[in-house]
Amino acid sequence: MTESMLTVAGLAKSYGTVPALTGVDLDVRRGTLLAVLGPSGCGKTTLLRCVAGFERADRGTVTVDGRVLVGNGVHVPPHRRRVAVVPQEGALFPHLSVADNVGYGLDRAARRSGRVEEVLDLVGLAGYGARMPHQLSGGQQQRVAVARALAPRPPLVLLDEPFSALDAKLRAELRADVRQALHADGATGVLVTHDQGEALSMADAVAVMDAGVIVQCGTPAEVYRDPADPWVARFVGDAVLLPATVDDDMAVTPLGRLPLRGPAAGGTATILVRPEQIRIAPSGGAPATVVRQDFHGHDALTTLRLDDGTVLTARTLDEGTGLPAGAQVAVTVQGQVRAYAG
Numbered sequence: 144m145t146e147s148m149l150t151v152a153g154l155a156k157s158y159g160t161v162p163a164l165t166g167v168d169l170d171v172r173r174g175t176l177l178a179v180l181g182p183s184g185c186g187k188t189t190l191l192r193c194v195a196g197f198e199r200a201d202r203g204t205v206t207v208d209g210r211v212l213v214g215n216g217v218h219v220p221p222h223r224r225r226v227a228v229v230p231q232e233g234a235l236f237p238h239l240s241v242a243d244n245v246g247y248g249l250d251r252a253a254r255r256s257g258r259v260e261e262v263l264d265l266v267g268l269a270g271y272g273a274r275m276p277h278q279l280s281g282g283q284q285q286r287v288a289v290a291r292a293l294a295p296r297p298p299l300v301l302l303d304e305p306f307s308a309l310d311a312k313l314r315a316e317l318r319a320d321v322r323q324a325l326h327a328d329g330a331t332g333v334l335v336t337h338d339q340g341e342a343l344s345m346a347d348a349v350a351v352m353d354a355g356v357i358v359q360c361g362t363p364a365e366v367y368r369d370p371a372d373p374w375v376a377r378f379v380g381d382a383v384l385l386p387a388t389v390d391d392d393m394a395v396t397p398l399g400r401l402p403l404r405g406p407a408a409g410g411t412a413t414i415l416v417r418p419e420q421i422r423i424a425p426s427g428g429a430p431a432t433v434v435r436q437d438f439h440g441h442d443a444l445t446t447l448r449l450d451d452g453t454v455l456t457a458r459t460l461d462e463g464t465g466l467p468a469g470a471q472v473a474v475t476v477q478g479q480v481r482a483y484a485g
């Protein structure tokens with residue numbers, strides 16, 4: 144048994160003259176959830192559809208659980224792939240009960256084995272089997288769709304922006320519950336999303352995609368703390384990018400000399416600081432003026448202007464909130480920063 148459940152190599156797909164995938168490589172380990180994160184139009188859905196078999200790739204290979212599904216003249220049709228898909232919404236059969244929806248892909252023996260109840264329990268819907276889909280909320284319907292995907296124990300579950308139709312609070316709740324359900328069932332999944340929070344909070348690994356290729360793949364912490372380039376840095380979170388000069392293992396910046404994370408070539412560079420690394424104090428740092436403060440309840444974002452005109456944003460919890468525009472403060476940076484050449 145290999146460690147990889149899904150391997151995608153050199154996958155390319157164009158629609159006429161529009162290249163959607165230009166050489167995608169991916170590896171998803173057994174029992175883990177990988178999020179494919181990218182902006183609208185980068186090719187996420189096309190990638191998912193090629194893995195599911197709804198779309199024919201122009202070249203490249205797709206292997207699931209050691210079985211070649213695409214490549215070398217092979218194109219296994221979708222219904223023979225044993226790859227389950229949880230779509231955005233509207234996936235349930237409206238005339239079937241919850242239990243019948245979940246048991247749809249199971250043979251009689253599996254249905255009798257209690258698997259339907261088991262997966263309903265996993266997604267937090269124990270006892271809902273007799274309900275009809277129209278008697279469920281949108282969030283509950285998506286839970287049923289996940290249960291139905293898990294029921295036949297497929298080698299791979301594909302989730303296509305499964306929470307995009309739900310409101311923010313429900314979405315957060317579902318993310319946590321679905322993540323737990325997949326883990327508890329030992330499932331291997333690929334989640335397609337354009338939502339950074341969703342990818343970072345749910346997945347074991349995040350593949351950041353842009354213009355038809357994977358630009359970085361790593362743990363959520365790696366892609367957030369150590370993004371491959373400034374574009375990834377900005378895409379996966381709020382980023383303060385500052386000009387700097389690299390001198391040994393330090394960056395000389397408008398905020399003073401800052402320790403670098405990892406090796407960097409000497410000379411001019413751009414450094415990445417996350418807003419939560421920036422501390423505001425009455426004195427004892429680079430002098431700055433408060434431009435404005437946006438209060439978000441759990442934290443506040445403070446826009447600051449340094450004396451040299453550089454504008455940056457600090458994320459503060461309690462301390463540092465309630466600062467009026469024009470206030471004179473001092474700014475320091477906590478921890479290491481990442482440098483990019485040029």
Ligand SMILES: Nc1ncnc2c1ncn2[C@@H]1O[C@H](COP(=O)(O)OP(=O)(O)OP(=O)(O)O)[C@@H](O)[C@H]1O
Pocket residue numbers: 158159161162163181182183184185186187188189190337
């Ligand atoms: N059936 C199609 N015919 C022609 N072009 C298409 C087709 N489907 C997708 N495309 C194009 O391929 C590229 C990738 O599209 P895709 O839907 O895979 O991106 P996406 O990352 O899933 O975007 P979104 O997040 O908006 O759904 C885009 O430029 C898109 O316009």
